[in-house]
Amino acid sequence: MAFPLPSTKIIFIILTIIICFTSSTFSQQPYIREDNTDCDSRPKESSALGFFCNGLNTSCQAYLTFRSRPPYNTVVAISDLLAADPSEISEINSVSKNSTFEANNLVFVPVNCSCSGEFYQTNASYIAKADDNYFDLANNTFQGLTTCQALANQTGNPPILEIETGQTIRVPLRCACPTKNQTDVGVNYLMSYLTDYDDDDYKISVEFGVDNQLLLKANRLSDLDNTIYPDTTILVPLKTPPSNSQSIEPLPSPLLPPTSSPPSSSSNTSSKKNTWLYALFGSIGGLFLLVLGTVIFFTVFRRSKKKSDSVLVSETSNAGGKIQKETREFLDSISDATQSLKLYGFEELMRATDGFSSACLIEGSVYRGVVDGILAAIKRVDGDVSKEINLQQKINHFNLISLSGVCLNKDHWYLVYEYASNGPLSDWIFSDGKFLNWTQRIQIAFDVATGLNYLHSFTNPSHVHKDIKSSNILLDSDFRAKITNFGLARATQAQEGQFSLTNHIVGTIGYLAPEYLQNGIVSTKLDVYAFGVLLMEMLTGKEVSVLHEENRNSIPDALSAVLDGEGQEGLRQFMDPAMQGKYPAEFATFVVRIIDSCLKKNPETRPPMDEIAQFLSRILSNSLTWELSNNIAG
Numbered sequence: 157m158a159f160p161l162p163s164t165k166i167i168f169i170i171l172t173i174i175i176c177f178t179s180s181t182f183s184q185q186p187y188i189r190e191d192n193t194d195c196d197s198r199p200k201e202s203s204a205l206g207f208f209c210n211g212l213n214t215s216c217q218a219y220l221t222f223r224s225r226p227p228y229n230t231v232v233a234i235s236d237l238l239a240a241d242p243s244e245i246s247e248i249n250s251v252s253k254n255s256t257f258e259a260n261n262l263v264f265v266p267v268n269c270s271c272s273g274e275f276y277q278t279n280a281s282y283i284a285k286a287d288d289n290y291f292d293l294a295n296n297t298f299q300g301l302t303t304c305q306a307l308a309n310q311t312g313n314p315p316i317l318e319i320e321t322g323q324t325i326r327v328p329l330r331c332a333c334p335t336k337n338q339t340d341v342g343v344n345y346l347m348s349y350l351t352d353y354d355d356d357d358y359k360i361s362v363e364f365g366v367d368n369q370l371l372l373k374a375n376r377l378s379d380l381d382n383t384i385y386p387d388t389t390i391l392v393p394l395k396t397p398p399s400n401s402q403s404i405e406p407l408p409s410p411l412l413p414p415t416s417s418p419p420s421s422s423s424n425t426s427s428k429k430n431t432w433l434y435a436l437f438g439s440i441g442g443l444f445l446l447v448l449g450t451v452i453f454f455t456v457f458r459r460s461k462k463k464s465d466s467v468l469v470s471e472t473s474n475a476g477g478k479i480q481k482e483t484r485e486f487l488d489s490i491s492d493a494t495q496s497l498k499l500y501g502f503e504e505l506m507r508a509t510d511g512f513s514s515a516c517l518i519e520g521s522v523y524r525g526v527v528d529g530i531l532a533a534i535k536r537v538d539g540d541v542s543k544e545i546n547l548q549q550k551i552n553h554f555n556l557i558s559l560s561g562v563c564l565n566k567d568h569w570y571l572v573y574e575y576a577s578n579g580p581l582s583d584w585i586f587s588d589g590k591f592l593n594w595t596q597r598i599q600i601a602f603d604v605a606t607g608l609n610y611l612h613s614f615t616n617p618s619h620v621h622k623d624i625k626s627s628n629i630l631l632d633s634d635f636r637a638k639i640t641n642f643g644l645a646r647a648t649q650a651q652e653g654q655f656s657l658t659n660h661i662v663g664t665i666g667y668l669a670p671e672y673l674q675n676g677i678v679s680t681k682l683d684v685y686a687f688g689v690l691l692m693e694m695l696t697g698k699e700v701s702v703l704h705e706e707n708r709n710s711i712p713d714a715l716s717a718v719l720d721g722e723g724q725e726g727l728r729q730f731m732d733p734a735m736q737g738k739y740p741a742e743f744a745t746f747v748v749r750i751i752d753s754c755l756k757k758n759p760e761t762r763p764p765m766d767e768i769a770q771f772l773s774r775i776l777s778n779s780l781t782w783e784l785s786n787n788i789a790g
């Protein structure tokens with residue numbers, strides 16, 4: 157047999173790998189850090205003079221941000237200051253041309269950006285007032301959209317030189333055009349975003365719905381080097397022009413016909429980024445299709461031969477003999493498909509649980525028992541377990557409870573799971589006499605996020621748990637978390653279309669995302685929402701029903717009390733009193749921000765689980781350091 161394709165395929169795979177690798181290592185402009193405050197030096201490697209002309213085009217549409225502050229708080233004043241078009245400003249900010257912005261409102265300013273020598277810039281001009289100096293002009297009037305170094309470079313003056321009153325100064329504003337590397341992943345615009353004192357890369361990427369890694373790379377930052385300073389410009393890579401409705405996009409219409417394709421691919425960049433992966437998997441898939449076909453052929457052949465034996469075994473061992481044919485085939489497929497899942501005899505489980513005595517009852521229909529010399533949890537299930545078993549066979553992760561075996565007796569299924577000795581998380585956060593300290597809580601949150609990320613991104617097809625809540629998180633002897641109860645879990649539609657619709661709403665009240673309750677939309681963002689609720693319970697020590705009762709208006713109000721207004725006092729009221737203030741306030745605020753982003757009404761603006769896991773991992777390592785230095789033990 158001849159294989160005409162493999163050689164070209166292999167070349168394609170190699171090319172794909174090379175392109176994947178390189179496109180993931182690009183970086184665009186060096187972040188300015190604190191260089192803007194050092195007016196005397198002109199660091200060569202820094203973007204203090206401007207962003208370098210390294211883009212695909214020498215000129216492009218770009219965006220600046222500006223915070224409205226009197227006297228620059230109207231469309232007219234801002235467009236004058238930044239030499240922008242007032243009608244463009246009023247349009248993109250959805251305000252009329254004669255309107256005045258509220259103080260500190262973030263205003264988007266469209267500009268034409270072009271290369272001037274080595275640097276991109278857009279030119280504004282400014283008439284100097286008495287006592288103006290380069291630094292104050294750059295930092296206060298222009299809020300960081302230019303630098304003292306760049307101003308001095310335009311006039312040829314050393315930056316310390318006094319500016320004459322009435323003098324016209326040409327002001328180069330910092331803008332940039334996307335590089336080839338960026339347009340390749342779908343980025344069309346770069347926005348020079350002015351950082352605030354409480355900004356970090358996570359907050360910014362969530363705010364503008366931008367992939368966090370893409371944001372970091374655009375500024376030559378990384379997970380290890382991601383400090384952001386206030387009053388600087390950071391480049392936000394955008395697929396579409398910015399808009400102030402970014403975070404309050406309307407929900408998909410409930411009239412959406414069930415067959416229509418889902419709202420097209422979510423946050424700006426991730427899907428484009430995945431294109432290469434699909435290509436890669438596609439080509440590998442093609443290569444192995446033949447091999448796979450052969451394997452399947454032999455498996456089926458083998459299975460059909462083997463079935464006659466196992467039917468005999470089953471019939472003799474089952475007194476009732478009432479097992480349906482499909483069930484038996486299913487049982488066969490379990491024992492065939494994997495060596496790791498054991499078929500237990502009912503007597504064995506009877507012995508293990510003292511005849512399912514109440515002394516061994518954990519709760520509901522779950523019993524504790526020693527099976528094969530190991531403590532296990534045995535759950536009796538009436539009804540269809542095939543989905544759960546099929547999923548459990550696919551997963552193998554420390555943070556997902558594992559199924560070791562099954563048993564079928566008289567139409568009842570018994571599932572034998574790994575045992576988690578400290579029981580459900582709900583016992584630990586809501587009951588008196590039990591207590592988890594800050595680091596334990598963060599470790600658990602990180603564990604759950606990691607488990608969910610595995611479920612969302614590393615099972616094929618991707619799965620949604622659909623019932624994340626504190627009683628479905630179990631703690632082992634080291635207080636490491638394991639997600640359990642995959643009874644409601646289901647596959648999301650494969651690949652791009654992450655959404656599917658259902659008429660059958662299941663789950664637990666309080667944890668259900670609005671788009672699911674209202675429109676039956678199922679996506680991994682459902683778990684992200686529930687995770688936000690869980691995280692909130694863990695921090696406040698209050699059950700979701702209590703949280704809803706306390707905040708008659710809405711839970712987001714309770715969050716914004718911490719994030720926007722009341723600072724330390726707001727945080728103190730939010731946090732579980734049992735912790736007695738023993739938590740690092742800075743990181744706690746960070747977690748509140750994660751909760752806030754998980755509970756966003758629009759599922760597309762909720763961050764993906766991998767990002768959440770990544771941030772919790774950072775908070776965890778910082779918390780461990782904090783714990784050591786504060787001598788707070790568990």
Ligand SMILES: *[C@@H]1O[C@H](CO)[C@@H](O)[C@H](O)[C@H]1NC(C)=O
Binds near residue numbers: 178181184211335337
């Ligand atoms: C784009 O990516 C290539 C390959 O990694 C890199 O050599 C190049 O410097 C990048 N371009 C820019 C402008 O960052």
Ligand SMILES: *[C@@H]1O[C@H](CO)[C@@H](O)[C@H](O)[C@H]1NC(C)=O
Binds near residue numbers: 213217
């Ligand atoms: C670059 O220029 C080309 C041709 O003028 C234009 O089609 C394209 O949209 C530009 N790209 C960007 C990112 O501005």
Ligand SMILES: *[C@@H]1O[C@H](CO)[C@@H](O)[C@H](O)[C@H]1NC(C)=O
Binds near residue numbers: 240241266267268
């Ligand atoms: C930018 O360029 C476009 C066309 O090239 C022009 O219509 C627009 O007025 C320019 N904007 C500014 C602020 O100069």
Ligand SMILES: *[C@@H]1O[C@H](CO)[C@@H](O)[C@H](O)[C@H]1NC(C)=O
Binds near residue numbers: 252254255
């Ligand atoms: C703004 O302009 C519109 C017409 O363009 C006018 O109707 C409106 O009264 C003006 N508002 C203010 C506050 O001047």
Ligand SMILES: *[C@@H]1O[C@H](CO)[C@@H](O)[C@H](O)[C@H]1NC(C)=O
Binds near residue numbers: 269271273326
């Ligand atoms: C901005 O001013 C510089 C001179 O400092 C000039 O070279 C450049 O062409 C101007 N850019 C635009 C877009 O007018």
Ligand SMILES: *[C@@H]1O[C@H](CO)[C@@H](O)[C@H](O)[C@H]1NC(C)=O
Binds near residue numbers: 193296299
């Ligand atoms: C820069 O300006 C901001 C306000 O825009 C101000 O809060 C900050 O103190 C200024 N930085 C310096 C170093 O003066």
Ligand SMILES: *[C@@H]1O[C@H](CO)[C@@H](O)[C@H](O)[C@H]1NC(C)=O
Binds near residue numbers: 205310311313
């Ligand atoms: C402005 O910066 C460029 C690039 O570093 C340099 O070549 C030029 O001499 C500077 N101009 C002035 C007037 O300082």
